[in-house]
Amino acid sequence: MLIAMNEKGELIRAAAQEEAERIKELKNGVYLCPACQNPVIFKAGTIKVPHFAHKQSEICQSFSEGESAKHLKGKSDFYGWLSLYKEVQLEAFLPEISQRPDLLIDMRIAVEFQCSSIASDLFIQRTNGYVANGYIPLWIYGGPPIKKRGELYTFTPFHRLFFQYSSSFGYWFLAYSPDTEKFSFYSKLIPIQSSLYHASVQEIPLHKMTYPPAFSPSFTSSFSLSSWFQQKHRWLQRQLYFRKGISDPFFRFVYEAGHHPLLLPVWIGLPVRSMALMKSHPIEWQFYLWHDCLSRTRKTTVKQAAKALTRRILKGDLQINVFPLISSLTVEGMIEEYIELLKEAGIAEQPLLSRTTFEQTEKEKAFAAEFGELVKRRLMF
Ligand SMILES: [Zn+2]
Known part of the structure; x- marks a missing residue:
């Protein structure tokens, strides 16, 4: 997790890798998990971005300790990106639906960075929870790269859960890789067979990404x-x-x-x-x-x-x-x-x-x- 509570009950954000002073400071503090109130410690090592972790592996409903380095880095990257443009909260708890999106933009847009496969039921349930309460879900895919077969791309049933639709981009799909710090924006998705899609792909480095994202709608498609x-x-x-x-x-x-x-x-x-x-x-x-x-x-x-x-x-x-x-x-x-x-x-x-x-x-x-x-x-x- 990237957020913890200090002794005064304030929510503290984990320092980013480059904030050396804050990392030193945070290392001396005492913190609690905002969800289960059990003690957590601040960790700043070489494999994962600086983060908080439960001291003991007690069962915590909100923050499973299995959070991958990739997921932590993605959340931290998004925070750096979005906070340049908007008011953004990390791991905000939404009591009315008991959900904790990875990030919340302007109290309205719930960002979920999904690196591992989850059941479609859970995906739908979380999505519906947001929508029913006036939040707009923005799911960003963080799993293994989309496979290419010749000129086409393979989108599995799990990938297809992330599909969005807009009049300028048609079906679209947004992925982010914390390793390369690049977004991949697949648009104008056209199914050639059930899992094989024709797509226009734009790669955008995180540091060039604006918010809202400015993808180029004039991007041409080679479909014939x-x-x-x-x-x-x-x-x-x-x-x-x-x-x-x-x-x-x-x-x-x-x-x-x-x-x-x-x-x-x-x-x-x-x-x-x-x-x-x-x-x-x-x-x-x-x-x-x-x-x-x-x-x-x-x-x-x-x-x-x-x-x-x-x-x-x-x-x-x-x-x-x-x-x-x-x-x-x-x-x-x-x-x-x-x-x-x-x-x-x-x-x-x-x-x-x-x-x-x-x-x-x-x-x-x-x-x-x-x-x-x-x-x-x-x-x-
Ligand atoms: Zn906890």
């Missing part, structure tokens, strides 16, 4: 519809192989409807802005949408389509992602984006289907050439 189609093919091939084609409920459904998964209309499986809401690939939910509504009537409303898709979700045919920090995105909104895109591209309801994968690839090439810019414009932020 033709590469999307290639990835879609790879996904289909892999799924057909691993999910064993006909034994998989989705592929069986496609075959039973008289289609081949590789020869569906090119506009089934298009990327749209809110698609990260679905864990299922766009080809899945768009096929169901086409089968259940769009192929039947020209006048499907967004409401009707949303109802049909919700039925599929309840039945277990489609899976959705949970984003505790994003409340503005809905299945209905996602469908609207898709229907609007089809309208703008002037796509007819009854397409001529390809007979061979060669023909399909040619169609996709033509589609990407004609509508690539439109799709990208509607997808980007």
